[in-house]
Amino acid sequence: MEKLLLLAMNGLIWGLIIALIALGLAIIFGLLDIINLAHGDFFMVGTVLAWATLQSTGNFWLAFIAAPLIGFILGALIQRLVIQPIHNVAALSIVATFGLSLILQESVRITFGPTPRRILPPIQGTVPLFGIDYEVYRLFAAAVAIVAIGGFFLFLHRTQLGTWMRAVRHDRDTAIAMGIPAQRVYVLTFAIGFALACVGGVVAAPITTVDFRGGVDILPFCFMAVIIGGLGNLPGTAAAAILLAFLEGVIQSVANPTVARISSLVLMSAVLLLRPQGLFKGFAR
Amino acid sequence: MSAATAINRVMMAAFAAFLVSVPWSVPALINSFWVSVIAEILIWSLFAASVNLLFGCVGLLSFGQALYFGFGMYGVAIGISDLGLSFWPAFGLGIVASMAMALVTGIFAVRLTWHYFAIITVVFSLIFYFLALSNKWLTGGDDGINFTLPPTFTFGGTKWALTDPTFQYFFILTTVALCFWLMHRLIGSPLGKAFLAIRDNDVRASLIGLNVYLLRLIAFVLAGFLAGVAGALFAFFGRYASASYMFYHVSGEAVVWAIVGGAGTLFGPIVGTSIFIIVREVVSSHWEHHGLIVGIVAILVVMFAPKGVVGLWRQWLTSLSERTVTPADAAPVDIKLRTEP
Numbered sequence: 169m170e171k172l173l174l175l176a177m178n179g180l181i182w183g184l185i186i187a188l189i190a191l192g193l194a195i196i197f198g199l200l201d202i203i204n205l206a207h208g209d210f211f212m213v214g215t216v217l218a219w220a221t222l223q224s225t226g227n228f229w230l231a232f233i234a235a236p237l238i239g240f241i242l243g244a245l246i247q248r249l250v251i252q253p254i255h256n257v258a259a260l261s262i263v264a265t266f267g268l269s270l271i272l273q274e275s276v277r278i279t280f281g282p283t284p285r286r287i288l289p290p291i292q293g294t295v296p297l298f299g300i301d302y303e304v305y306r307l308f309a310a311a312v313a314i315v316a317i318g319g320f321f322l323f324l325h326r327t328q329l330g331t332w333m334r335a336v337r338h339d340r341d342t343a344i345a346m347g348i349p350a351q352r353v354y355v356l357t358f359a360i361g362f363a364l365a366c367v368g369g370v371v372a373a374p375i376t377t378v379d380f381r382g383g384v385d386i387l388p389f390c391f392m393a394v395i396i397g398g399l400g401n402l403p404g405t406a407a408a409a410i411l412l413a414f415l416e417g418v419i420q421s422v423a424n425p426t427v428a429r430i431s432s433l434v435l436m437s438a439v440l441l442l443r444p445q446g447l448f449k450g451f452a453r
Numbered sequence: 454m455s456a457a458t459a460i461n462r463v464m465m466a467a468f469a470a471f472l473v474s475v476p477w478s479v480p481a482l483i484n485s486f487w488v489s490v491i492a493e494i495l496i497w498s499l500f501a502a503s504v505n506l507l508f509g510c511v512g513l514l515s516f517g518q519a520l521y522f523g524f525g526m527y528g529v530a531i532g533i534s535d536l537g538l539s540f541w542p543a544f545g546l547g548i549v550a551s552m553a554m555a556l557v558t559g560i561f562a563v564r565l566t567w568h569y570f571a572i573i574t575v576v577f578s579l580i581f582y583f584l585a586l587s588n589k590w591l592t593g594g595d596d597g598i599n600f601t602l603p604p605t606f607t608f609g610g611t612k613w614a615l616t617d618p619t620f621q622y623f624f625i626l627t628t629v630a631l632c633f634w635l636m637h638r639l640i641g642s643p644l645g646k647a648f649l650a651i652r653d654n655d656v657r658a659s660l661i662g663l664n665v666y667l668l669r670l671i672a673f674v675l676a677g678f679l680a681g682v683a684g685a686l687f688a689f690f691g692r693y694a695s696a697s698y699m700f701y702h703v704s705g706e707a708v709v710w711a712i713v714g715g716a717g718t719l720f721g722p723i724v725g726t727s728i729f730i731i732v733r734e735v736v737s738s739h740w741e742h743h744g745l746i747v748g749i750v751a752i753l754v755v756m757f758a759p760k761g762v763v764g765l766w767r768q769w770l771t772s773l774s775e776r777t778v779t780p781a782d783a784a785p786v787d788i789k790l791r792t793e794p
Contacts, residue, residue: 203568205705253756254756257759258515259716260755260756260759262571262708262712263708263751263752263754263755264752264756266706266748267709267750267752268752269750270745270747270748270751271744271747271748271752273744274742277744278742312734367704384702388701391572395572420515424585426587430580430587433583434580435576436576437561437576437580440569440572441564441565441573444565444569
């Protein structure tokens with residue numbers, strides 16, 4: 169029972185972090201209509217930036233400012249230099265982002281090194297929670313993820329830029345006719361997607377290992393969340409990420425992690441075949 | 454005969470002559486290591502061709518072809534090491550296993566198109582990747598299965614086996630050439646034309662009475678066949694099978710090779726695969742970070758040659774014939790619709 173609770177909690181918190189990363193993937197997918205195979209590596213860059221900040225300044229908290237900022241700039245540059253010239257053609261963007269993923273992984277391998285490293289949680293200690301001692305840092309990570317997700321939705325619905333993003337996604341031609349600079353919105357979207365993945369990376373860095381291959385496992389999981397939540401359904405994506413990770417945590421308490429992963433993949437195939445519009449169609453728009 | 458066709462024919466003949474002479478010319482010019490690199494390129498070209506058949510001819514982007522490649526590999530490896538089969542039955546088992554798997558998964562997968570199709574193929578391949586990883590008793594997991602090669606042909610006392618590098622090269626070349634020839638015939642056949650019709654507009658294709666679902670399923674099984682043959686050949690070539698070849702990165706590489714070479718063209722997969730494997734082999738002996746070069750090449754090609762290298766080549770040929778031939782003869786060639794070499 170305690171093991172179940174612990175794994176379920178871990179799953180829930182991991183789900184919140186994945187939700188953050190998957191939201192970035194979902195806006196890139198939804199607005200630019202490209203399958204971004206480099207998104208897992210955006211997360212990986214976030215974990216490496218957290219490690220680099222800790223090494224150079226000795227202060228982990230600075231990474232929460234530095235990593236999203238660097239991610240935002242990198243994202244904007246990549247969109248302008250690579251994605252825009254190929255005119256968002258889906259098949260080509262897959263090749264381009266695959267190349268991008270290799271470039272990011274290799275650059276990190278050159279600079280950071282091939283060996284995985286660990287970051288000690290900046291908040292040590294445990295706290296009793298429902299009869300188990302739970303790590304404080306994980307609770308903090310959950311809080312950061314919730315704040316970031318909330319902030320993102322506020323940005324999307326309460327600011328002019330956010331409204332522009334929704335407008336371009338809804339009807340690109342009308343948006344342009346109304347004077348919305350669609351090209352700049354694309355750059356912004358890609359940059360925000362990268363920045364969100366970096367925040368996820370910083371939060372997750374003390375929980376997982378920092379490794380140049382760290383994004384490879386994250387990518388399918390994020391895609392599962394985007395699909396199960398329904399393409400373009402952002403609250404659905406976040407909910408699906410949390411649900412999936414929570415379920416995997418629960419299944420892990422009775423079976424090994426591989427079985428848990430296989431069951432969520434089977435669940436996803438069922439959703440794709442039976443409800444390709446996503447599990448939550450009708451609940452949110 | 455226009456200048457363009459003449460150039461193409463000369464290139465084809467030179468390419469064929471080169472491939473046949475590889476076991477003698479390459480060791481003389483570079484070294485014998487490159488013979489096995491070229492054999493490997495041939496196998497992976499066939500794998501890229503399976504992506505190309507689905508994407509270039511039917512318009513379905515599969516990110517899970519590694520699954521059928523893996524089944525071809527495991528069919529051979531399990532057939533030889535566990536069931537004690539000889540060469541040809543093991544080869545057959547690998548191909549049948551991958552085609553059967555393509556049929557079973559295809560029944561579900563081809564109900565979906567585009568993004569959804571790309572993702573469900575990844576999901577299917579991931580499911581079996583994890584199953585292969587966890588069922589170590591059957592698949593050997595990440596370490597894989599090693600096996601000793603049985604002889605290919607036995608005539609009385611003489612044995613022909615893939616342990617002879619020259620025989621192995623010609624065995625791979627013949628098998629791959631046969632598959633490409635079959636694909637060439639397929640594209641020219643009514644079935645191939647139906648595939649192209651679906652790629653260009655599936656609604657219209659269904660309106661003229663084509664069974665879009667069934668045709669897509671046929672294409673999916675045929676692509677599974679190509680990937681299965683490639684996987685079986687690779688198992689013979691490396692004398693082992695491993696779950697790591699079923700991971701989605703392997704499928705992704707094939708997609709990149711096919712698109713960089715030129716999707717929808719017969720020679721695109723060969724060109725794309727050659728570029729990437731040659732870059733990898735040349736760079737990796739000097740510098741371990743060859744992935745960086747591969748990534749940059751992939752991005753540069755999609756930016757400057759969106760129709761792939763073969764597309765670029767055709768564009769160049771067209772502009773050449775436009776200069777030499779009188780304008781009346783030089784009908785613009787729609788690169789996207791041309792599928793023969």
